[in-house]
Amino acid sequence: MPFLIAISTFVTVTLMVYGLLHKSVAGGAMDMRLGGLRYTRPAKEALPDPEAAFSQRVLRPMVRMLSAKANGVLPSNMSERLEKALVQGGMKIKPGQLLLIVAFTTGVLPSLMTLYMFSVGQPFKIVAGTFGVMTALGVYGPRIMILGRINRRKKEIWRSLPDAFDLITASVEAGLGIDAAFTRVIEKVHGPFAEELTRTMREIQMGRARRDAFIDMAERTGVDELRQLINAVVQAEAMGISIGGVIRVQTGVIRTKRRQKAEEQAFKAPIKMVFPLVFFIFPAIMIVIGGPAVIQLKNNL
Numbered sequence: 001m002p003f004l005i006a007i008s009t010f011v012t013v014t015l016m017v018y019g020l021l022h023k024s025v026a027g028g029a030m031d032m033r034l035g036g037l038r039y040t041r042p043a044k045e046a047l048p049d050p051e052a053a054f055s056q057r058v059l060r061p062m063v064r065m066l067s068a069k070a071n072g073v074l075p076s077n078m079s080e081r082l083e084k085a086l087v088q089g090g091m092k093i094k095p096g097q098l099l100l101i102v103a104f105t106t107g108v109l110p111s112l113m114t115l116y117m118f119s120v121g122q123p124f125k126i127v128a129g130t131f132g133v134m135t136a137l138g139v140y141g142p143r144i145m146i147l148g149r150i151n152r153r154k155k156e157i158w159r160s161l162p163d164a165f166d167l168i169t170a171s172v173e174a175g176l177g178i179d180a181a182f183t184r185v186i187e188k189v190h191g192p193f194a195e196e197l198t199r200t201m202r203e204i205q206m207g208r209a210r211r212d213a214f215i216d217m218a219e220r221t222g223v224d225e226l227r228q229l230i231n232a233v234v235q236a237e238a239m240g241i242s243i244g245g246v247i248r249v250q251t252g253v254i255r256t257k258r259r260q261k262a263e264e265q266a267f268k269a270p271i272k273m274v275f276p277l278v279f280f281i282f283p284a285i286m287i288v289i290g291g292p293a294v295i296q297l298k299n300n301l
Helices: 002-033 054-073 075-087 096-120 126-171 176-189 192-205 209-220 224-238 243-300
Strands: none
Touching: 002 243, 054 126, 075 096, 075 126, 075 209, 075 243, 096 126, 126 176, 126 209, 126 224, 176 192, 209 224, 224 243
């Protein structure tokens, strides 16, 4: 009887150990076969540093979240137009962030100004007028600022084109390749054009086609003369024509247009001077000349 109990206990323990080992081996094989199909939960983002500044812990994540929501609300065509305008203006913000700025200047600032004027006891007409003026400035102020930055940046790029492409022409005729010539311009020229050219050359180094990178640069800047020059360079490279000669001709055209524009501004100067003369200078001259005479007549009479 004790012998049977010992045998049965041995068999039971052996079968239990074998079952456990067999299950673990089968599970391991299954894990190996289905490892690529099993879902793994992505790791959670690290919490912000509690000792960091308030802007890094709270404001920046909140602005990032709100801008992402605003990007989702904007229509695709409006978002593309806003992004193109921001790129042409050299502003490193997203359309959603611009929408947050407009919402702040349109809703928050006028409301705060209205509450302040009510608190100091201003009449309702003055408060309503101030609210309307602040709202109009909040709506049209960012637009005016962006358009001003775009025009100023285009003008800076347009002014730097002749000198930059003269250097490219000299470098190409000296035996350098087109990429090395543009790199030489980056080293010598400063300003928005050098920044755009630096970005373009980085894209080319990363494997993008030269034609696509140059055309994209012309679209980002929005300068018609640069677009024409880039198209001429691309066509000359595709047809095997001397790039130096093409660039020299296009640079001469740009210089001619710049001289014609300067002459046009010079011809407009006398007409523009009429209004300051009539409304500001002539009244001051009349006061200086006729003031003593008026005082003498008053004393005599």
